Each structure stands twice: as C-alpha cells, then as structure tokens.
Amino acid sequence: MSAAASPATASRVTLSPDDPGYDAAVAPFNTTLTPRPALVVEARSPDDVVAAVRRAAADGLAVTVQATGHGLVTDLADSLLVSTRHLDSVRVDAEAATAVVGGGATWKQVIAAAAPHGLMPVCGSASGVGVAGFLLGGGHGPLSREFGVGSDHLRRVRLVTADGVERDVDADRDPELFAALRGGKAGFGIVTELEVGLVPVARLYAGGVFFPGEAAPTILPAWRDWVATLPDEASSSVALLRLPPDPTLPPPLQGRFVVHLRFTTTVSAERGAELLAPVRALAEPIADLVGEMPAAALDAVHSDPTDPMPVWDASALLSELPDTALDALLAVAGPGVETPLIMAELRAFGGAIDRGCGEPDSVAGRGAAFGLYSLAPMFPPVAAVAPAVAKGVVDALTPWSVGALPNFRGLADGGVLGPLWDDATYARLLEVAHRYDPDGLFRRAGWRL
Numbered sequence: 001m002s003a004a005a006s007p008a009t010a011s012r013v014t015l016s017p018d019d020p021g022y023d024a025a026v027a028p029f030n031t032t033l034t035p036r037p038a039l040v041v042e043a044r045s046p047d048d049v050v051a052a053v054r055r056a057a058a059d060g061l062a063v064t065v066q067a068t069g070h071g072l073v074t075d076l077a078d079s080l081l082v083s084t085r086h087l088d089s090v091r092v093d094a095e096a097a098t099a100v101v102g103g104g105a106t107w108k109q110v111i112a113a114a115a116p117h118g119l120m121p122v123c124g125s126a127s128g129v130g131v132a133g134f135l136l137g138g139g140h141g142p143l144s145r146e147f148g149v150g151s152d153h154l155r156r157v158r159l160v161t162a163d164g165v166e167r168d169v170d171a172d173r174d175p176e177l178f179a180a181l182r183g184g185k186a187g188f189g190i191v192t193e194l195e196v197g198l199v200p201v202a203r204l205y206a207g208g209v210f211f212p213g214e215a216a217p218t219i220l221p222a223w224r225d226w227v228a229t230l231p232d233e234a235s236s237s238v239a240l241l242r243l244p245p246d247p248t249l250p251p252p253l254q255g256r257f258v259v260h261l262r263f264t265t266t267v268s269a270e271r272g273a274e275l276l277a278p279v280r281a282l283a284e285p286i287a288d289l290v291g292e293m294p295a296a297a298l299d300a301v302h303s304d305p306t307d308p309m310p311v312w313d314a315s316a317l318l319s320e321l322p323d324t325a326l327d328a329l330l331a332v333a334g335p336g337v338e339t340p341l342i343m344a345e346l347r348a349f350g351g352a353i354d355r356g357c358g359e360p361d362s363v364a365g366r367g368a369a370f371g372l373y374s375l376a377p378m379f380p381p382v383a384a385v386a387p388a389v390a391k392g393v394v395d396a397l398t399p400w401s402v403g404a405l406p407n408f409r410g411l412a413d414g415g416v417l418g419p420l421w422d423d424a425t426y427a428r429l430l431e432v433a434h435r436y437d438p439d440g441l442f443r444r445a446g447w448r449l
C-alpha cells in the first residue's frame with residue numbers, strides 16, 4: 001500500500017505484477033519491451049506521487065516514471081514505477097498564451113484546449129506523446145525551426161524530488177534545477193504539473209508528398225540542398241518508408257517503398273507553395289497531401305503510427321550530409337536494398353533551434369544540421385535481424401554523427417543518456433542530480449555517476 005495514502009486509496013493506486021490492471025498500467029508504446037516494475041503507483045494526485053517516492057525510498061526501490069510509454073527503453077526491473085497518466089489536466093490561459101498541464105497530459109490534450117484560441121504548443125510530430133517527457137528532453141518538432149525547441153517555452157515546473165517534497169521550480173526560484181529540467185531529460189524528479197508558453201499559430205501550409213522510392217537517389221541530395229534555402233518559418237523532413245500492405249492506407253501506398261517528404265510552414269499557402277515548388281517537381285508524386293490545414297492537424301504531416309507495436313529504433317544527430325553520407329544511407333535503406341526497415345528518416349534542424357531561448361538550459365544537439373532516426377519491426381520473421389538493421393542505418397552515417405537527442409534515444413542505445421551533452425552541461429546535470437537525489441533514487445540510464 002502507498003505510504004502516505006489511506007488503505008482505500010492505496011488499493012486503487014498501487015499495483016503488483018499479479019494485480020488486475022498492472023499490465024495496462026505499465027503498457028509501453030513499443031511492445032518489444034515487457035516492463036516488469038516491482039510495483040506501480042497509478043498517481044491520481046500529486047500527493048500520490050509524494051507518497052510513492054517516499055515509499056520507494058523506504059523500501060529500497062529505484063523510482064521510474066511513465067506517462068504514455070512512448071519513450072520506454074528499459075524494462076524498469078526492480079523499480080517502483082509512478083504512472084502519471086491520470087494527472088492529465090490542461091488549463092489554457094488564452095490571454096497569457098500559456099497552458100498549465102498535468103504531469104501525464106499529452107500534446108493532443110493541449111492542442112485541443114489551445115486551438116480554439118488560435119494557439120499551438122511547440123510539440124513534436126505525434127501528439128500522443130506526453131508533454132512532460134517531451135519537454136524534459138528539449139523537444140524538436142515541425143515548428144521548432146521557427147519557435148525553438150519545446151523546452152524553450154517552459155515557464156515553470158512543479159515536481160516531486162527524491163526527498164519526497166513537491167517543489168515549484170522556475171528560472172528565478174531555482175535556476176540550476178530549472179536549467180537541468182530544460183533538456184536534461186531524466187533523474188531530477190517526477191513532474192506533477194508544468195506551465196508552457198503557446199505560440200499564435202492557427203493554420204499551416206503543411207503535409208507530406210509521397211514519391212516512388214526509386215526516386216530517392218534524386219530526391220535526397222536535392223532535399224538536402226533545398227532545406228538549406230528555407231526560411232526559419234518552414235521545416236522539412238524526409239523518410240524512406242517501406243509501407244505495409246495495410247488496407248487502411250490509401251491504395252496507391254499499400255505495400256509500397258516510398259519517399260515521404262514532409263513540409264510545414266506558417267507562411268501563407270501561396271508563399272508556402274512557392275517554397276515547396278522545387279522539391280515538388282523532383283518526381284511524379286504518388287500522392288501530394290500538402291495544403292492549407294488547421295494547426296491542430298499537425299499530426300498529419302508525419303503520420304506517425306498511433307497504435308503500439310514492437311519495433312527497434314536507433315538515432316543520431318548529423319553535422320552535415322555530403323553526397324558520401326547520402327550514398328551511405330542509400331546503400332542501407334535505398335531502392336533495391338532488401339531490408340525489413342520500416343523507416344529511415346532525416347529531419348532538417350537549424351533556425352531557432354540553434355539560437356536557444358536566451359536562458360540557461362540543457363538542450364542537447366543545438367547546432368546539429370540533421371536528425372537521423374531508423375525503425376525496424378520486431379515481429380517474425382525479421383525480429384532476429386531488426387536490431388542490427390536499425391542500428392546499421394545509424395552506423396552507416398557514423399562519420400557525420402555528432403551525438404543524439406535524448407528524446408530519440410532508442411532501444412539500440414538502451415536509453416543511455418550520459419554521452420549526449422557537452423562536458424560542461426553534463427557536469428552541471430550531474431551536480432544538480434547529486435544535489436537533489438544524492439542516493440540515486442531516480443534511475444538515470446547510462447549516467448556516469
């Protein structure tokens with residue numbers, strides 16, 4: 001039972017592996033992993049989080065935390081898992097252009113509350129992702145070249161630290177802890193509530209163009225050159241996708257190998273079409289879905305999967321993409337390659353991502369030109385080779401790799417975070433983590449403690 005909760009409350013919120021509801025409470029988005037924490041506390045209030053942290057300390061269990069399970073990369077063994085998924089309140093202050101969000105809310109909920117006011121959060125490509133998990137890792141999304149990473153908009157965080165105390169943290173009250181929470185990812189506490197700024201974006205010119213995969217050798221170098229010409233108000237990514245024969249996909253895309261070029265801009269549709277024109281004309285598209293859309297429909301740009309499935313993923317940040325790098329990518333993921341890969345994706349960064357928010361933070365990878373992400377399916381008959389296939393994409397581009405983003409740390413890395421930051425930032429993160437969690441109650445995968 002939870003240390004500080006009444007027996008009735010505790011029986012509702014604390015689950016052991018044999019309890020009904022345990023599997024649903026720990027379920028990850030990537031079903032390759034079967035997490036087996038020793039206990040799960042389904043927090044319904046910040047007090048439940050406080051009680052859970054105190055109980056873990058008393059029982060000698062490490063504390064882990066999960067909201068949606070989109071970022072699970074370890075099996076959580078021997079830990080007390082605090083599930084924040086029920087702490088999902090969202091309050092938008094339209095005048096201040098801010099949202100006060102529970103520690104388990106998703107971007108979808110924030111978007112739904114913000115959109116009626118013509119406002120958007122700086123979120124990622126998939127709105128099913130949790131707000132806290134995303135922002136703690138910085139958070140790179142389709143609006144980031146114009147508005148910065150998600151954590152640039154973080155105003156305040158309320159979190160429960162290892163001593164079981166709930167604290168309000170912002171740039172004035174505890175600048176060092178606040179800077180750690182802006183991109184330092186894991187190990188400082190459990191967020192019960194946060195306040196984030198919203199941007200005045202109601203509509204977009206955005207979407208994806210699907211080209212035949214055979215055009216990849218033409219499209220990739222042209223895309224690389226083209227993204228360098230885009231204003232900060234526009235962003236793009238490109239993915240080599242091996243689509244399944246899924247009847248819910250539009251018929252021309254079912255079972256096809258395609259190049260999926262994504263484009264997002266806040267400029268007018270007319271100007272957006274001008275910007276996109278050079279790459280639109282690179283090949284005859286199978287489907288061209290770029291157009292005017294409500295900003296709240298941002299998920300349609302990447303069309304990331306929304307249902308859990310077993311995958312293996314790997315990622316890297318790249319300093320540049322010379323022709324040799326693109327050739328290396330095509331050699332492992334391009335046309336004619338027999339591979340079970342689902343996706344090899346390049347995202348173009350730069351713009352406001354590199355400028356930062358003008359306050360101390362811990363965002364990794366500012367200055368990297370591109371993000372690389374690969375995904376392979378973990379089901380028969382290819383599961384045995386999927387890890388090597390996903391990792392092989394990242395390995396092929398090692399000469400251009402300049403680290404990785406904590407949010408994209410996949411199974412290939414076991415969620416190891418330590419090497420992602422420059423030495424000074426990493427030393428600062430360790431110092432703050434030691435100050436607030438001297439006994440290492442919160443699990444920090446791969447940190448050199």
Ligand SMILES: Cc1cc2nc3c(=O)[nH]c(=O)nc-3n(C[C@H](O)[C@H](O)[C@H](O)COP(=O)(O)OP(=O)(O)OC[C@H]3O[C@@H](n4cnc5c(N)ncnc54)[C@H](O)[C@@H]3O)c2cc1C
Binds near residue numbers: 065129
């Ligand atoms: C389909 C998909 C698309 C994605 N797109 C993007 C993208 O465009 N840009 C991007 O930057 N990332 C993206 N991500 C990565 C995502 O931001 C991270 O995986 C993030 O950690 C997910 O947070 P979560 O709460 O949804 O996941 P969870 O698995 O619930 O949490 C992951 C981790 O976040 C931390 N965390 C979560 N909640 C709390 C809390 N309340 N207090 C303290 N720590 C907490 C913990 O360290 C936890 O282990 C994507 C992931 C997926 C699966």
